[in-house]
Amino acid sequence: LRGGETRVGVERMFGLMDRFLKSDPSSLQKDILDHVEYTVARSRFSFDDFEAYQALAHSVRDRLIERWHDTQLHFKKKDPKRIYFLSMEFLMGRSLSNSAINLGIRDQYADALKELGFEFEVLAEQEGDAALGNGGLARLSACQMDSLATMDYPAWGYGLRYQYGLFRQVILDGYQHEQPDYWLNFGNPWEIERVHVTYPVKFYGTVEDENFNGGKRKVWLPGETVEAVAYDNPIPGHGTRNTITLRLWAAKPSDQIDMESYNTGDYINAVVNRQRAETISSVLYPDDRSYQGKELRLKQQYFFVSASLQDIIRRFKDSHSNFDDFPEKVALQLNDTHPSFAIAEVMRVLVDEEHLDWNRAWDIVCKIFSFTTHTVLPEGLEKVPVDLLESLLPRHLQIIYDINFDYIEELKKRIGLDYDRLSRMSIVEDGAIKSIRMANLAIVCSHTVNGVSRVHSELLKTRVFKDFYELWPHKFDYKTNGVTQRRWIVVSNPSLSALISKWLGTEAWIRDVDLLAGLQEQAANADLHEEWRMVRKVNKMRLAEYIEAMSGVKVSVSAMFDVQIKRIHEYKRQLLNVLGIIHRYDCIKNMEKSDRTKVVPRVCIIGGKAAPGYEIARKIIKLCNAVAEKINNDPDVGDLLKLVFIPDYNVSVAELVIPGADLSQHISTAGHEASGTGSMKFLMNGCLLLATEDGSTVEIMEEIGKDNMFLFGAKMHEVPALREKGPTLKVPLQFARVVRYVM
Ligand SMILES: Nc1ccc(-c2nnc([C@@H]3O[C@H](CO)[C@@H](O)[C@H](O)[C@H]3O)[nH]2)cc1
Numbered sequence: 001l002r003g004g005e006t007r008v009g010v011e012r013m014f015g016l017m018d019r020f021l022k023s024d025p026s027s028l029q030k031d032i033l034d035h036v037e038y039t040v041a042r043s044r045f046s047f048d049d050f051e052a053y054q055a056l057a058h059s060v061r062d063r064l065i066e067r068w069h070d071t072q073l074h075f076k077k078k079d080p081k082r083i084y085f086l087s088m089e090f091l092m093g094r095s096l097s098n099s100a101i102n103l104g105i106r107d108q109y110a111d112a113l114k115e116l117g118f119e120f121e122v123l124a125e126q127e128g129d130a131a132l133g134n135g136g137l138a139r140l141s142a143c144q145m146d147s148l149a150t151m152d153y154p155a156w157g158y159g160l161r162y163q164y165g166l167f168r169q170v171i172l173d174g175y176q177h178e179q180p181d182y183w184l185n186f187g188n189p190w191e192i193e194r195v196h197v198t199y200p201v202k203f204y205g206t207v208e209d210e211n212f213n214g215g216k217r218k219v220w221l222p223g224e225t226v227e228a229v230a231y232d233n234p235i236p237g238h239g240t241r242n243t244i245t246l247r248l249w250a251a252k253p254s255d256q257i258d259m260e261s262y263n264t265g266d267y268i269n270a271v272v273n274r275q276r277a278e279t280i281s282s283v284l285y286p287d288d289r290s291y292q293g294k295e296l297r298l299k300q301q302y303f304f305v306s307a308s309l310q311d312i313i314r315r316f317k318d319s320h321s322n323f324d325d326f327p328e329k330v331a332l333q334l335n336d337t338h339p340s341f342a343i344a345e346v347m348r349v350l351v352d353e354e355h356l357d358w359n360r361a362w363d364i365v366c367k368i369f370s371f372t373t374h375t376v377l378p379e380g381l382e383k384v385p386v387d388l389l390e391s392l393l394p395r396h397l398q399i400i401y402d403i404n405f406d407y408i409e410e411l412k413k414r415i416g417l418d419y420d421r422l423s424r425m426s427i428v429e430d431g432a433i434k435s436i437r438m439a440n441l442a443i444v445c446s447h448t449v450n451g452v453s454r455v456h457s458e459l460l461k462t463r464v465f466k467d468f469y470e471l472w473p474h475k476f477d478y479k480t481n482g483v484t485q486r487r488w489i490v491v492s493n494p495s496l497s498a499l500i501s502k503w504l505g506t507e508a509w510i511r512d513v514d515l516l517a518g519l520q521e522q523a524a525n526a527d528l529h530e531e532w533r534m535v536r537k538v539n540k541m542r543l544a545e546y547i548e549a550m551s552g553v554k555v556s557v558s559a560m561f562d563v564q565i566k567r568i569h570e571y572k573r574q575l576l577n578v579l580g581i582i583h584r585y586d587c588i589k590n591m592e593k594s595d596r597t598k599v600v601p602r603v604c605i606i607g608g609k610a611a612p613g614y615e616i617a618r619k620i621i622k623l624c625n626a627v628a629e630k631i632n633n634d635p636d637v638g639d640l641l642k643l644v645f646i647p648d649y650n651v652s653v654a655e656l657v658i659p660g661a662d663l664s665q666h667i668s669t670a671g672h673e674a675s676g677t678g679s680m681k682f683l684m685n686g687c688l689l690l691a692t693e694d695g696s697t698v699e700i701m702e703e704i705g706k707d708n709m710f711l712f713g714a715k716m717h718e719v720p721a722l723r724e725k726g727p728t729l730k731v732p733l734q735f736a737r738v739v740r741y742v743m
Pocket residue numbers: 134136137138140287288289290291374375452481673674675676677695
């Protein structure tokens with residue numbers, strides 16, 4: 001059931017408030033100044049930009065809270081089927097502009113601030129990024145929350161409130177250095193701590209048999225309890241009052257005092273043990289490929305799953321006396337395998353705590369779970385060592401074994417005693433390290449499995465999950481990644497946003513991105529071209545200023561800005577881009593001066609973080625910076641070619657770079673990018689794409705036409721043979737010389 005009535009149901013109640021605030025800037029000013037005085041506790045006659053930002057943020061948050069309560073009240077009454085999006089990572093970025101725009105009151109606040117002597121955009125830059133994620137998977141989660149809210153879904157997001165998000169990247173002498181992300185040091189006005197929404201999460205311990213109803217049942221005697229505390233982030237939709245919740249869990253020591261330590265006078269140990277609890281939600285794992293089979297990572301996964309499910313089941317039980325309607329009221333979306341313990345946890349709660357019989361619990365589980373996979377390579381699939389699980393979650397391991405036993409028995413009936421295939425499809429992997437295949441668990445227990453592009457979906461069916469597809473073809477589908485135009489045009493490129501609304505004659509595209517196609521009717525309009533060029537120039541000037549501020553390199557805005565910003569990976573081929581830049585440099589150096597007038601001046605911009613343990617990726621960053629040093633200081637080349645490595649790439653840096661890009665590179669080795677979302681952000685900002693036919697680029701190519709993008713490189717089916725043949729390309733001497741120099 002959609003929340004469409006949200007708009008109608010409460011408009012009357014709070015329409016008055018909105019109208020009052022919108023119509024009367026002085027009321028906003030008063031609201032802001034009250035927050036300066038009573039929230040920020042500064043003199044309303046003397047406060048700086050950051051204090052003004054804090055006051056503004058709290059004022060906007062008040063508006064959010066009004067709608068948020070309406071929404072929760074509305075859905076409590078309607079009791080619709082709720083979609084719960086479980087993700088270990090949310091890359092939210094800044095909230096101020098996004099919230100004010102989605103609330104429809106950004107301009108009113110800007111006017112109110114102007115009279116107080118402040119610029120909205122200046123205050124917006126006072127906010128630090130919420131970087132609780134690594135890259136595409138995490139930013140997809142954030143975009144999905146914006147879209148779920150805007151499309152009036154009764155949805156919830158559940159995740160972890162890491163004390164430290166993705167590390168800050170500092171470049172020293174061309175090398176990446178990581179610093180902790182102290183994102184909470186100056187407070188976070190966008191979250192509400194729910195001190196009364198807490199749940200105990202248990203670990204370790206043993207499982208005993210207990211007599212029950214004339215039979216036996218398993219009882220888990222946990223060894224350690226940690227408290228999960230909810231921090232709620234209101235997520236406003238655009239053009240609707242629907243405001244949903246991103247609930248992030250923080251780990252706190254449980255109230256159970258470690259009496260043993262106190263009794264032995266070991267007070268320090270008691271305190272230290274309490275701090276051990278907080279470690280669970282302290283830091284985001286900075287790897288966006290390798291699965292960290294570390295105990296702490298597993299504790300993080302189970303911690304957020306257990307707290308989320310206790311919350312979800314509590315909410316369900318508030319209005320339902322039994323679990324008959326559970327599948328009709330609850331949908332759980334697994335964002336990759338990271339939340340897959342939810343499957344065993346639901347079984348444990350239903351069987352061990354709610355005393356449903358196994359088959360009934362199993363039937364419920366298979367109806368409520370859906371699984372999104374973001375992985376293209378079998379070796380990238382998450383496996384959990386059994387010995388680790390046996391220690392940390394002994395009861396869950398038993399449940400997974402039981403699930404696997406029933407599943408394999410059923411499978412034998414379907415495919416016979418094909419032991420190779422049975423072994424491949426088992427949830428339990430026997431071998432040097434006995435492990436649980438989390439993707440197999442997710443597929444067996446989910447009623448839908450989706451890839452994140454059509455190409456990715458084909459890889460899943462023919463390679464990654466071939467055995468499962470042949471068994472359950474009906475489960476497999478794909479939902480090609482999308483990005484929200486609220487963030488990636490309206491927030492990040494306001495001048496383009498205004499131009500689109502003017503030439504489309506409506507702002508409806510902000511809720512319905514397909515309406516952008518209407519611009520095609522004006523494609524030949526010279527006036528539109530002129531305005532478009534002006535918008536691009538303004539954005540390039542803003543980017544050029546940032547580049548100079550961050551790197552000291554002066555770049556000409558009349559040069560072509562050629563951008564590659566994404567996590568550093570061998571498969572994303574930043575190295576190929578750099579080698580191309582070296583070649584371009586070499587050609588310029590060796591050409592006649594008279595020929596140089598034909599060279600299109602180009603500023604190459606590369607940005608992205610390398611996982612701390614990914615040595616090659618770190619070297620690629622060093623290479624970028626070394627080549628930049630060489631090129632940018634060669635007067636012979638001048639403005640014909642520049643290379644800039646932008647440090648500490650994050651959502652806010654992307655919001656600045658993307659609108660100023662003329663060309664962007666998405667050149668992954670075909671068959672390696674499950675989808676890719678950067679291309680879409682650049683494209684909707686009018687940037688040309690240089691791309692290989694990989695991931696979502698294939699669908700983009702079909703949508704905009706091959707002639708409107710620069711395609712190159714081996715196709716997916718050609719890559720294995722090329723790999724087999726090995727490097728036939730003789731690296732020209734000048735490459736070796738320069739590369740050796742710069743490394
Ligand atoms: N810890 C961890 C963290 C992250 C991942 C991970 N796996 N895939 C992805 C990216 O998801 C994006 C959103 O679907 C895709 O566009 C992109 O092609 C893909 O590479 N992220 C894996 C492990």
